[in-house]
Amino acid sequence: MMQLISVISLWIIPLIIGLILIYSTWKKVPAYESFVEGGKEGIKIAVSIIPFLVGMLVAITVFRTSGALEFFMQLLRPLLDIMGVPAEIVPLALIRPISGTAALGLMSDIIAVHGPDSLLGRMASVLQGSTDTTFYVLTVYFGAVGIRKMGDALKVGLLADLIGIGAAIIIVTWMFS
Amino acid sequence: MINYIWIGMTLIGLAFAAATGRMKDVNEAIFQSANDAVTLCIGLISILVFWLGMMRIAQEAGLLNKLSSICKPVITRLFPEVPEDHPAMGYILSNMIANLFGLGNAATPMGIKAMEQLKELNGGKTEASRSMVTFLALNTSGLTLIPTTVIAIRMSYDSAAPTEIVGPTLLATICSTAGAILIDRYFYHRRTRGEKR
Numbered sequence: 001m002m003q004l005i006s007v008i009s010l011w012i013i014p015l016i017i018g019l020i021l022i023y024s025t026w027k028k029v030p031a032y033e034s035f036v037e038g039g040k041e042g043i044k045i046a047v048s049i050i051p052f053l054v055g056m057l058v059a060i061t062v063f064r065t066s067g068a069l070e071f072f073m074q075l076l077r078p079l080l081d082i083m084g085v086p087a088e089i090v091p092l093a094l095i096r097p098i099s100g101t102a103a104l105g106l107m108s109d110i111i112a113v114h115g116p117d118s119l120l121g122r123m124a125s126v127l128q129g130s131t132d133t134t135f136y137v138l139t140v141y142f143g144a145v146g147i148r149k150m151g152d153a154l155k156v157g158l159l160a161d162l163i164g165i166g167a168a169i170i171i172v173t174w175m176f177s
Numbered sequence: 178m179i180n181y182i183w184i185g186m187t188l189i190g191l192a193f194a195a196a197t198g199r200m201k202d203v204n205e206a207i208f209q210s211a212n213d214a215v216t217l218c219i220g221l222i223s224i225l226v227f228w229l230g231m232m233r234i235a236q237e238a239g240l241l242n243k244l245s246s247i248c249k250p251v252i253t254r255l256f257p258e259v260p261e262d263h264p265a266m267g268y269i270l271s272n273m274i275a276n277l278f279g280l281g282n283a284a285t286p287m288g289i290k291a292m293e294q295l296k297e298l299n300g301g302k303t304e305a306s307r308s309m310v311t312f313l314a315l316n317t318s319g320l321t322l323i324p325t326t327v328i329a330i331r332m333s334y335d336s337a338a339p340t341e342i343v344g345p346t347l348l349a350t351i352c353s354t355a356g357a358i359l360i361d362r363y364f365y366h367r368r369t370r371g372e373k374r
Contacts, residue, residue, distance in 0.1 A: 005344035024238035038233020042225030054214040061210035062190035099179040116336035125342040129324030130349035134317040144289040151305035152364040157317035164353030
């Protein structure tokens, strides 16, 4: 099972690229021109998130450097140790459903401090990738079409996040430690 | 809400720095982290350009449409109230395929169109219908094949294996999506039982 997951990690990207290129050749699409066109959008996206990430990363770094983060972590640690959850991951888990860029900032911060190949770095990576910003999705989709009564949507979304976060922590602990 | 979190983190941080005498470190950290954030975004350009370029090829070759027709039988089961050839179904499928390949920007307009159609199906009420809740649940659970941004950030911090998290992420996202579907079903059945009583 573990080996299968590692094989997937290694092969999925080359396979998708191969499939796209073979399919586009078969359909006679000018692949290179399309690639360049689509790529331009990538530059726009990367540049447009600069102000979000600058704002978030500065706030997170101030919070961490001042010792505030460590202080709150010490309060939580005894409880989390019982469950086997590293305290450093908790702020990311809390903020992931609320703001995508804040989570991105926190994830980068964890990776910068602990290293991308540490257990915490891997855990933060998987957690960031495996759930979406529930509050944002709800606000945008329901807001755009004027839905006022959300029904069970928020509950379902947050419970699913909880499962995703739990799964990320368990899977990474199981695979990498 | 994010506004308060942002202000809160900064102000609490500054207060702690004042109390613990770390103001000098915090001063340096402000400018250093702003700089890091920009470097990080520049680092994102490489993989975003490559991935969105590949995805544009897939789109123009009709591969994404092909995939949505393959996924159709599964998705129609999740939305029993939406007729199979209703335009809402098409938008739901395109939205999910776009999400699967990490095309957030393409997924959002499709999702909004899907919601408009679902609202119409529901008689234009301002209340969320069953299908809407299911659709939202699938969207918030974040089903993604390749977490491109995460890979890019791991690369910029010199990871020895930036893509080693793809498999575990896929497994975790499958768990949360399966969870979302089951929880959504559970709440739906609880609601309908409540109405019958």
